[in-house]
Amino acid sequence: MLERRVGVFLCHCGSNIAGVVDIPRLMDTIKKIDGVVHVEDYKYVCSRPGQQIIHDAVKDKRLDRIVIGSCSPRMHEVTFRQTMRDSGLNPFLLEIANLREQCSWIHSNDPKAATEKAIDLVRMAVARAKLLEALDEPVFEVKKATLIIGGGIAGISAALDLANAGFKVYLVEKEPSIGGKMSRWDKTFPTLDCASCILTPRMAEVGSHPNIEMLTLSQVEKVEGFVGNFEVTVRQKPRYVDVKKCTSCDDCTKVCPVDVPAEFDANLAYRRAIHIPFAQAVPSAYVLDMKNCLGVDTIRCGKCKEKCEPGAINYDDHERILKLQTGTIIVATGFEIFDATKKEEYGYGEFPNVVNLAEVERMLSAGGPTQGHVVRPSDLKEPRRIVYIQCVGSRDERTNRYCSRVCCMTAIKQARMLRDKTGAEIFLFYIDLRTFGKGYEEFYESTAAAGVTFIRGRVGEILQDDTTMNLTVRGEDTLLGKPMQLDDVDLVVLSTGVVPPASAKDVARILNLSQSPDGFLLEAHPKLRPVDSFNDGIFVAGMAQGPKDIPDTVAQAKAAASGAMALMGKGRITVEPYYSVVDEDRCSGCRLCVSLCPYNAITIEKNGRAHVNPAVCKGCGTCSSACAASAITSQHYTDGQIAAMVEEYLSAR
Amino acid sequence: MGEIIRETISAGDMDPTFIEKIEKAGADRIRTCLSCGTCSSVCPSGRRTAFRTRELIRKALLGLREDVLSSPDLWLCATCLTCLERCPRQIKITDAIIIMRNMAVKEGFMLPQHRKSAQKLLQTGHAVPLDDANRDMRRELGIPEIPPTVHSSEEALAQVKEIMRLTGFDTLVEGEGTGAKQE
DSSP states (O other), X not given: OOOOOEEEEEEOTTTTTTTTSOHHHHHHHHHTSTXXXXXXXXXXXXXXXXXXXXXXXXXXXXXXXXXXXXXXXXXXXXXXXXHHHHTTSOGGGEEEEEOIIIIITTTTTOHHHHHHHHHHHHHHHHHHHTTOOOOOOOEEEOXXXXXXXXXXXXXXXXXXXXHHTTOEEEEEOSSSSSOTGGGGOOEETXXXXXXXXXXXXXXXXXXXXXXXXXXXXXXXXXXXXXXTEEEEEEEEOOOSBOTTTOOOOOHHHHHOOOEEEOGGGTTSSEEESEEOSXXXXXXXXXXXXXXXXXXXXXXXXXXXXXXXTTOOBOTTOOOEEEEEEESEEEEOOOOEEOOGGGOGGGTTTTSTTXXXXXXXXXXXXXXXXXXXXXXXTTTOOOOSEEEEEEEESSSOTTSOOSOOSSHHHHXXXXXHHHHXXXXXXXXXXXXXXOOOSTTHHHXXXXXXXXXXXXXXSOOOEEEEOTTTOOEEEEEEEXXXXXXXXXXXXXXXXXXXXEEXXXXXXXXXHHHTOOBOTTSXXXXXXXXXXXXXXXXTTEEXXXXXXXXXXXXXXXXXXXXXXXXXXXXXXXXEEEOOSOOEEEOTTTOOOOOHHHHHOTTOOEEEOTTSOEEEOTTTOXXXXXXXXXXXXXXXXXXXXXXXXXXXXXXXXXXXX | OGGGOOSSOOGGGOOHHHHHHHHHTTOTTGGGOOOXXXXXXXXXXXXXXSOOHHHHHHHHHHTOHHHHHHOGGGGOOOOOOHHHHHOTXXXXXXXXXXXXXXXXXXXXXXXXHHHHHHHHHHHXXXXXXXXXXXXXXXXXXXXXXXXXXXXXXXXXXXXXHHHHHHHTHHHHHHOOOTTGGGO
């Protein structure tokens, strides 16, 4: 047996442990263990005097291994490791026996058995402590650049914070312009600020910031490496227009003979094949939609190139593959609007006068297809009777079970604006109105005062009169307990919820992120790590993580930027040494570990032997348990250490 | 039927075991009801009668047992299943109604019309037995006046009656439950 000098410190944790576990009996038993040269108890070992006790005992008794019986290592391992360093010991020569969460708290009704269990836990901890080895924490350099995926308000906010702090930012956006969904919205609740008025200055700032490199029409294809050293592959589609030469003069669209539905205007208007998505687009440059272009040679068309004075149009533009090196990544891939055709009883897609929230936003916008007038799509007349239906596709077992959080306020805002602008009769059917944010309840109150009628009930079906295109809405006023039928309704607006974008799955796969059951990206902890992912150095912000409004989205973006800065500011990170190491003399290069490693941390080197990348390895132990030659050791959790604990537990006291 | 209708619901009116029984009998998601009213708004019966699906489910959830079981509204559902199809919580509303009907009959709450046809079944083996008009029609169509069912077999009728005795159906429809007196 190795000659070790183990010191054991037992924490009462007030009465949390000592109120259940018989500490004197525990101490008497521990004292008899071979190699234990010091046992001491204290009311709160984590306190300053408690740590001093350890410090002094290390000096006086020349201790070389420390066992602490206390709360879970999740609580105070960091504290006690620092005590180790301060006492001149390697921090990995410490073992914590969890006497609180795994003993006193759960066995409070049986103190005798709890005491016996505490004895076993400490015995096992001592057995392992004797075999602990001093380990060094590897240090890695962190590249001072961030990749941001998604150029909506989340990506824009995070990009500006990082760039202003002096970090390089690559902002990748799949559309021809940044701005995301917010650029399509008219006003924001509850202040009725115009969305473009507050968004476009931020977009322009991104466009001209020396630290931000904007990559539009681009998608991330592959991410390799690890925190601090990501290698990113981006595929950029051709724009066919030189951003630097284009003056946005609009001459090209005047000659383009092709009309196609404009996606930016929710397909309520037409655009040309060569077009700019919207007036304030950043980069302020046109884009040629080659799929709908008649032809780039002079025989078929080629008119736009002929007309372009600055010579910005280049028909030979081609796809590019870009390689970026970044230290951190922020995922801000946003959301899509729920497809209301899935709720057949509401007739969306079949009845022209049934529309969704996004379509009304475009109609409300002065720059939109109707110059700010909300109309009935069937005859372009101003609606006099309007019905809003909440929770379309949300809180529904057959579509999405979650609450989309933004539709209540968006509908109230639109109803308020329509009521104020046109004096139309407006009925808003709801199950529960969720006006939780700052100033939201007050806005709801003033909207009710403005004359919008709120009806507590969900609409069951909509019928259409095929001659007038008027609609009949059937619901129930559940507060009166009476069925309700509204006839001659001009316009029905479905408060469509939000869903994860179709690309969420690909993003999750490329970045090795998890999705929650609702399909949005999963955060590392819902309360304490809300914008971190399970992968170090990768953050999630905005709707990509789940439904949220603009204030919450911006707050998350800033949180993600600050998380990225915390990693990059220091310029290097210390990695816990719980990684696996390969004994090259034993490794046969069979590649079994390579195929099993869930983190892609193992590679086969030139010499044919496996190598574990310490920065990527999480110390899960899959490789070491699978290795036929026992060539892989999981540092700090060696077979010997675990076997010693089992052996101690099974042997007689 | 009228005596339990009062303005204030007190704790004593609510029987928590009532909803448990409905759940166990198969309407397992009933407690997730949002009381959104979709069921009432699509109910073809409710457009013509006093039947209020949501109200019935709400009363069941609160455990207003007697109120629900004694209500003639319980029998106005046509079991068309539209409510289940549209329900955002996908509650088996029609199943719950059928379960509650079974409970009502067990306690003697039964509409006179239903009791009458059940008794017909007991006597003749048919809920809608052969009458003169039917006989004439069958004669005109050239098919036997009396169909080859229990109508033409004393033995089969005896067997049907035996089944009803063994299943307890006879005592159920002939029985004098609490509600039977109120007919």
